[in-house]
Amino acid sequence: MKNFVRWSWIITLFLVGGLVGCRSTEPATLPPATSPPTPNQPTVAPTPTFSQPLAALVNGTPIFLDDYLVQETQAEQALTSQGVDANTAEGQQALAQAHHRVLEAMIEQEIILQTATGEGVIVSDETVETAVQQSIGEAGGEGAFQTWLQANGLTADDYRQSLHAQLVAQAMFQQVTRDVPTEAEQVRARHIALATEEEARQVLARLQNGEDFAALAQQFSQDATTRDNGGDLGFFPRDLLLSPEIEEVAFSLAPQQISDVVRTQFGQYHIVQVLEKEPSRPLPEDVLHRLREKTFERWLSERLAGAEILRFVDTG
Numbered sequence: 001m002k003n004f005v006r007w008s009w010i011i012t013l014f015l016v017g018g019l020v021g022c023r024s025t026e027p028a029t030l031p032p033a034t035s036p037p038t039p040n041q042p043t044v045a046p047t048p049t050f051s052q053p054l055a056a057l058v059n060g061t062p063i064f065l066d067d068y069l070v071q072e073t074q075a076e077q078a079l080t081s082q083g084v085d086a087n088t089a090e091g092q093q094a095l096a097q098a099h100h101r102v103l104e105a106m107i108e109q110e111i112i113l114q115t116a117t118g119e120g121v122i123v124s125d126e127t128v129e130t131a132v133q134q135s136i137g138e139a140g141g142e143g144a145f146q147t148w149l150q151a152n153g154l155t156a157d158d159y160r161q162s163l164h165a166q167l168v169a170q171a172m173f174q175q176v177t178r179d180v181p182t183e184a185e186q187v188r189a190r191h192i193a194l195a196t197e198e199e200a201r202q203v204l205a206r207l208q209n210g211e212d213f214a215a216l217a218q219q220f221s222q223d224a225t226t227r228d229n230g231g232d233l234g235f236f237p238r239d240l241l242l243s244p245e246i247e248e249v250a251f252s253l254a255p256q257q258i259s260d261v262v263r264t265q266f267g268q269y270h271i272v273q274v275l276e277k278e279p280s281r282p283l284p285e286d287v288l289h290r291l292r293e294k295t296f297e298r299w300l301s302e303r304l305a306g307a308e309i310l311r312f313v314d315t316g
Contacts, residue, residue, distance in 0.1 A: 055103060057310040058110040063103075068313065070153055071102045100315040107311075109165055111303045116168045121175060123167040131163045132156075176299045177292035182283055184237035188276040189250040191231045192216060193223040193268050200261040200269035207258055213273050222268065235281060239294060246270055 055068035075098040076086070085091045116122075139145040149159060190213060194200040203216055214230025221227040233241075241247040243264040253259060253274040262270045283291065 054312050056107055056110075056312060057308075058107055059114060059308050061110060061114065063106050063110060065313065068103060068106060071106065072099055074152065075099065075102050096315065099313075103311065103313060103315050107309060108300060108304065109169070111300065111307055112169050112172050113165060115303055116172050119175070121168060121171050123164055123171060127167060128160055128164050131167060132160060135159070135163070173292070173296050177295050180288070180292050180295050182288060183280050184283055185251075185279050186235045186237050186277075186281040186283075187250050187253075187274050188235045189233050189246075189253075189272055189274045190214070190217065191223070191226070191233060191246060191273070192221045192271045193231075194220060194270070195222060195268065197261060197263070197269050200271060204258075204261055204271055207271065213258070232275075235276070235278070237283060237287065237291070240287060240290060242266075243270070246272055250274055 050062055052062075053065035054062050055065045056063040076095060079091075079094055079098055080086070084094050086095055136142055136145045139148050146156075149156065154162075192200075192203055192213070194203060199220070203220055206216060207213060214232075217231030218227055221231050223231065226232060236247075236250075238247060238251060243266065245262050245264045249259045249262050249272050253272065255274050255277055257274055259270075259272040262272060264270060
């Protein structure tokens with residue numbers, strides 16, 4: 001079954017396909033919270049009382065425990081199908097991480113749905129039905145689709161709610177990232193990654209004595225993805241690299257200039273050389289998509305930080 005939402009923060013909800021709806025308005029009982037709130041999650045007494053157990057409460061909207069347990073079970077089944085042994089310490093750790101990701105993704109989904117409602121982002125029933133019919137076709141027909149639903153413990157209504165949530169998330173993604181530019185200032189740089197400062201200083205001294213950067217990168221760099229091509233990172237804009245320290249240095253250098261030793265947050269030591277700079281260069285589609293994802297992730301993080309969230313299950 002094709003997934004319609006591609007972002008990492010929500011992938012855990014589709015480990016075996018489809019979200020289960022968690023926006024029911026049916027009344028329910030508020031269980032005691034299992035852990036104290038964090039500074040971003042102030043304790044606010046919810047005004048309705050609930051007759052069903054909750055997994056979380058997001059700005060007063062419940063995520064029901066039964067819905068969370070369905071997702072938790074699907075996550076466990078997916079891990080088992082990937083060969084994870086729940087009887088090992090590593091398996092237990094993987095399960096705990098999956099449980100945590102499932103709950104956090106459901107909370108994020110709820111935040112997106114609430115924001116979409118507030119901003120007037122609407123996905124029509126006709127659009128959802130079109131997506132359902134597409135899913136049925138991809139499954140091989142109505143019979144195969146019903147078999148798939150049963151195998152995953154879902155009803156047709158569950159699946160429609162799932163598609164609605166996905167399509168709303170897609171619409172919000174497009175709205176939030178619509179102003180990400182398609183061109184940007186970019187540099188082309190190369191680097192040599194080393195384990196210790198002593199090693200980095202030794203390589204830097206050799207560069208300063210005129211040895212070839214690419215040859216030293218091929219000989220010494222620990223970055224297997226760029227080592228063979230002399231440490232070349234290609235062109236990149238700001239806000240793309242995993243190591244902001246390297247990015248900051250690269251944009252501060254002039255072409256052909258070599259940096260001092262740069263220590264990153266990952267504990268490695270790098271030497272950077274800028275090869276070219278362009279004040280405005282079109283962004284490749286994959287880079288543009290990554291920048292849009294980062295923009296959306298920041299937007300979502302801001303919404304989560306400003307939300308009132310109570311969690312009632314221990315996913316640790």
